[in-house]
Amino acid sequence: MKSPDRRAQILAAAARLFEQRRFDEVLMEDIAKAARVAKGTLYSHFSDKEELYFDVVFGAICRLNAQLVQEAAEATDPADQLRGMIHAIVAFFADNRVFFRLMAAEDARSATGRSDHRRRWTRQRHEQTHAIAEVLEAGAEAGVFRIRHANMQAEILRGMVRSVLMSPAEGLGVDERVDIILKSFLEGVHNPSTSP
Amino acid sequence: MKSPDRRAQILAAAARLFEQRRFDEVLMEDIAKAARVAKGTLYSHFSDKEELYFDVVFGAICRLNAQLVQEAAEATDPADQLRGMIHAIVAFFADNRVFFRLMAAEDARSATGRSDHRRRWTRQRHEQTHAIAEVLEAGAEAGVFRIRHANMQAEILRGMVRSVLMSPAEGLGVDERVDIILKSFLEGVHNPSTSP
Amino acid sequence: MKSPDRRAQILAAAARLFEQRRFDEVLMEDIAKAARVAKGTLYSHFSDKEELYFDVVFGAICRLNAQLVQEAAEATDPADQLRGMIHAIVAFFADNRVFFRLMAAEDARSATGRSDHRRRWTRQRHEQTHAIAEVLEAGAEAGVFRIRHANMQAEILRGMVRSVLMSPAEGLGVDERVDIILKSFLEGVHNPSTSP
Amino acid sequence: MKSPDRRAQILAAAARLFEQRRFDEVLMEDIAKAARVAKGTLYSHFSDKEELYFDVVFGAICRLNAQLVQEAAEATDPADQLRGMIHAIVAFFADNRVFFRLMAAEDARSATGRSDHRRRWTRQRHEQTHAIAEVLEAGAEAGVFRIRHANMQAEILRGMVRSVLMSPAEGLGVDERVDIILKSFLEGVHNPSTSP
DNA sequence: GATGAATGAGCCTTCATTCAT
DNA sequence: GATGAATGAAGGCTCATTCAT
Numbered sequence: 001m002k003s004p005d006r007r008a009q010i011l012a013a014a015a016r017l018f019e020q021r022r023f024d025e026v027l028m029e030d031i032a033k034a035a036r037v038a039k040g041t042l043y044s045h046f047s048d049k050e051e052l053y054f055d056v057v058f059g060a061i062c063r064l065n066a067q068l069v070q071e072a073a074e075a076t077d078p079a080d081q082l083r084g085m086i087h088a089i090v091a092f093f094a095d096n097r098v099f100f101r102l103m104a105a106e107d108a109r110s111a112t113g114r115s116d117h118r119r120r121w122t123r124q125r126h127e128q129t130h131a132i133a134e135v136l137e138a139g140a141e142a143g144v145f146r147i148r149h150a151n152m153q154a155e156i157l158r159g160m161v162r163s164v165l166m167s168p169a170e171g172l173g174v175d176e177r178v179d180i181i182l183k184s185f186l187e188g189v190h191n192p193s194t195s196p
Numbered sequence: 197m198k199s200p201d202r203r204a205q206i207l208a209a210a211a212r213l214f215e216q217r218r219f220d221e222v223l224m225e226d227i228a229k230a231a232r233v234a235k236g237t238l239y240s241h242f243s244d245k246e247e248l249y250f251d252v253v254f255g256a257i258c259r260l261n262a263q264l265v266q267e268a269a270e271a272t273d274p275a276d277q278l279r280g281m282i283h284a285i286v287a288f289f290a291d292n293r294v295f296f297r298l299m300a301a302e303d304a305r306s307a308t309g310r311s312d313h314r315r316r317w318t319r320q321r322h323e324q325t326h327a328i329a330e331v332l333e334a335g336a337e338a339g340v341f342r343i344r345h346a347n348m349q350a351e352i353l354r355g356m357v358r359s360v361l362m363s364p365a366e367g368l369g370v371d372e373r374v375d376i377i378l379k380s381f382l383e384g385v386h387n388p389s390t391s392p
Numbered sequence: 393m394k395s396p397d398r399r400a401q402i403l404a405a406a407a408r409l410f411e412q413r414r415f416d417e418v419l420m421e422d423i424a425k426a427a428r429v430a431k432g433t434l435y436s437h438f439s440d441k442e443e444l445y446f447d448v449v450f451g452a453i454c455r456l457n458a459q460l461v462q463e464a465a466e467a468t469d470p471a472d473q474l475r476g477m478i479h480a481i482v483a484f485f486a487d488n489r490v491f492f493r494l495m496a497a498e499d500a501r502s503a504t505g506r507s508d509h510r511r512r513w514t515r516q517r518h519e520q521t522h523a524i525a526e527v528l529e530a531g532a533e534a535g536v537f538r539i540r541h542a543n544m545q546a547e548i549l550r551g552m553v554r555s556v557l558m559s560p561a562e563g564l565g566v567d568e569r570v571d572i573i574l575k576s577f578l579e580g581v582h583n584p585s586t587s588p
Numbered sequence: 589m590k591s592p593d594r595r596a597q598i599l600a601a602a603a604r605l606f607e608q609r610r611f612d613e614v615l616m617e618d619i620a621k622a623a624r625v626a627k628g629t630l631y632s633h634f635s636d637k638e639e640l641y642f643d644v645v646f647g648a649i650c651r652l653n654a655q656l657v658q659e660a661a662e663a664t665d666p667a668d669q670l671r672g673m674i675h676a677i678v679a680f681f682a683d684n685r686v687f688f689r690l691m692a693a694e695d696a697r698s699a700t701g702r703s704d705h706r707r708r709w710t711r712q713r714h715e716q717t718h719a720i721a722e723v724l725e726a727g728a729e730a731g732v733f734r735i736r737h738a739n740m741q742a743e744i745l746r747g748m749v750r751s752v753l754m755s756p757a758e759g760l761g762v763d764e765r766v767d768i769i770l771k772s773f774l775e776g777v778h779n780p781s782t783s784p
Numbered sequence: 785g786a787t788g789a790a791t792g793a794g795c796c797t798t799c800a801t802t803c804a805t
Numbered sequence: 806g807a808t809g810a811a812t813g814a815a816g817g818c819t820c821a822t823t824c825a826t
Contacts, residue, residue: 003806020308024220028800038808040802049800104304108297111364112216149376152363156380159359163351168307180345184352187383198789224817234791239818394810412700416612420796430812435797493696500692503756504608541768547751548772555747559740560699572737576744579775591785616821626787628823637821 007045010035015056015098023053054117057106060099061124064092068131078139079186082157085132087178089161094174104162129154157185203241206231211252211294219249250313253302256295257320260288264327274335275382278353281328283374285357290370300358325350353381399437402427407448407490415445446509449498452491453516456484460523470531471578474549477524479570481553486566496554521546549577595633598623603644603686611641642705645694648687649712652680656719666727667774670745673720675766677749682762688753695750717742745773 013035017026028049032039046052071084093100110122132154139145147153164177172180209231213222224245228235242248267280289296306318328350335341343349360373368376405427409418420441424431438444463476485492502514524546531537539545556569564572601623605614616637620627634640659672681688698710720742727733735741752765760768 022219022305024218027798032809039800040808041806043801044806101304101308105301108300108304109218112297149363152360152376153380155359155363156356156377159355159357159362160352161355163355164348166355167345167348167351180348181352184349185380202789223815228792235817236792236819237790240789245817398810414612414697415610416795419794424813431796432798432813433811436810441796493700496696497693500689500696501610504689541755544752544755544768545772547755548748548769551747551749551751551754552744553747555743556740558747559737559743572740573744576741576773615819620788627821628787629785631822632785 006037006041010037010042010045010052011056011059014052015060015102018053018056019098019101050115050117054121057099057102057121058124060096060103061121061128064089065124065128065131067092068128072131072135078135078142078144079182081135082132082139082186083178083182085135086157086161086181087174089158090165090174090177090181093165100165104166107162129158132157157181160185198240202233202237206233206238206241206248207252207255210248211256211298214249214252215294215297219245246311246313250317253295253298253317254320256292256299257317257324260285261320261324261327263288264324268327268331274331274338274340275378277331278335278382279374279378281331282353282357282377283370285354286361286370286373286377289361296361300362303358325354328353353377356381394436398429398433402429402434402437402444403448403451404490406444407452407494410445410448411490411493415441442507442509446513449491449494449513450516452488452495453513453520456481457516457520457523459484460520464523464527470527470534470536471574473527474531474578475570475574477527478549478553478573479566481550482557482566482569482573485557492557496558499554521550524549549573552577594625594629598625598630598633598640599644599647602640603648603690606641606644607686607689611637638703638705642709645687645690645709646712648684648691649709649716652677653712653716653719655680656716660719660723666723666730666732669723670720670727670774671766671770673723674745674749674769675762677746678753678762678765678769681753692750692754717746720745745769748773 010031014026014031017030017034028039028042031052032042035042042052046055067088068085071088072081075081075084106121107125109118110125112118129151133150136145136147136153136157137150140147140150160181164181206227210222210227213226213230224235224238227248228238231238238248242251263284264281267284268277271277271280302317303321305314306321308314325347329346332341332343332349332353333346336343336346356377360377402423406418406423409422409426420434421431423444424434427434434444438447459480460477463480464473467473467476498513499517501510502517504510521543525542528537528539528545529542532539532542552573556573598619602614602619605618605622616630617627619640620630623630630640634643655676656673659676660669663669663672694709695713697706698713700706717739721738724733724735724741724745725738728735728738748769752769
């Protein structure tokens, strides 16, 4: 019932629109038109505009978080874990460019939320930061990283990733971007045993 | 005409509200009430809601950019210049917390703009990145920094600053935050001549 | 789309109101209520209040012009053509009293127009005058009328018709009114070959 | 006090604007600007916009009516009286073109009025028609005119005058216009004793 | 008296949401 | 289930009017 394809089709169309325009600039009619369904159909899949919006955002962050956790699990060396996670984020947005601006904007608002949706989003966001922070702490215990404020440094890493993704494509591929981020970040947290 | 005080009063009230809620969630009536003026008064200072919104954002970024340029000029040593600029940003948002989320959100949308306002904002933003990039390049020529993608690395620094500012205040003061940012950033770009 | 019945229903209600009150005294809400539709429905048939207003007027003048042309075609004798046209106008307003004051008011403004609507109206009005003027000129060529300023005399006839229609009904029927107008007009333009 | 010059200045400016645009399209600010006074000043001469509007119209019709009565008194021959009155109207609008459209529009609405202003206007209008009708009746009793519906025929004459005035100036002067009107009207009401 | 910034009631218009088909 | 015309609450904006200077 209510074919999940239809639902995905709507979410995709909505994502495209919400990326370009402000929440209030995107009309339900625009979404319906873009998804090639009738306006009423939107309401048999989403209870209201807000929910549709947050379902777009949640769908994205959930998928991203899942990949992040998976990456972290697929390596044991902290630096490799980190590279895996950064790669997951960069690759995710390379494949899902539409979500990037959308999530960045929501990120800016996070913790402003009084609505349940906003709170739920904030939780997801913290989960992501937490996943990164854990890797950092593990690396610190292993003596590979110098970490003082794990959460803040996880946030810093997220910020760096966002910045690199936001930078106008200078013809850089995914791997190059990952390298830049990792190098920038690591040479700060890496224990430079070589320096006396 | 129409007392610039009144204008400032409105901008301040609007900033407070736009920080907390989405554009469409902030009513002109709310702003009027918060600024303790009549709704009509808003329209003798700003042509419409959009302009009021962007004037809030522009006011903030212009003041910040001015301080940034000033900081850069007040030092000669690249590292000191950098510290000065980071300090300017951190201090600015410490004093003007209301603008932080607002500008971060607009940042996320930057370059999405078809409206003149949005384009104007994007220009201001580039100006800021450029100011940082110049310092980085100067430092690179002086042999103090290793810079490969000046603009991107300037963006990375901006991203780091935002991340640190966004992190829930763990009781950290301005100077401590500046130190964290600078250290994180510098140990990546600093030329570790000590490593053989 | 959007049932033309609905549209007609709205136009009728609007005509009734615009006849009685000034443009700014008629609220969209009044029209909606009178047409027994929701306010929003008005906007799916007319782009705004102005257009609704002019569509009322245009609808009327177009129908009237059509009848006028038809009348002119249904007779060959100039005097009969004239009687037919006068009858068409008088009968039209007898059947559509609501449009009378409305069109008279718009008539007064005609040529003041800077708006497209106003210009379009003026064109329609000229068309009507022209149709009458042609009959007058044909009659002149046939030696039945003495015409010196065809357009102005056509306007005069229109003015007379309006005056008679405007005069408070003294219990006069359509035909009586037509006779009064025709007699008043004809004995002035008719070639009194009897007078030496 | 409140210099009557100032008042006249305002009325003149308002007349100019109300002639061109709809009541709701003319702003108090426009009038103030055109009259070169402050908005507030308007309110020390007129209690509100409506009153200002009707004072413009009343001023015009009163002056016109006065001239009409005077003309009627200055002749004894019915045809001369009629010529005098027509001349008065045509000359009045030649000198006060601004009032023409204004009064024509108000004419169209006359009797629609529920407001005191509108009723007062209607009374003035009837006075004018009555003045003409009296001349017609006197002429009828003198055997010069054939009058059956004095009031309606007075209205017809007014309508003819309006039509001629409304016709685009074909380079016709006041006297020529008066002649056209009089000839058109008279040859209809004049008793053609010459026709056997 | 004159001024024009400030006021706020009021109206046009939009658009999320509903529901008969 | 899908549709899209209809709905009407909500909100941006205007502008007549006021009143402190």
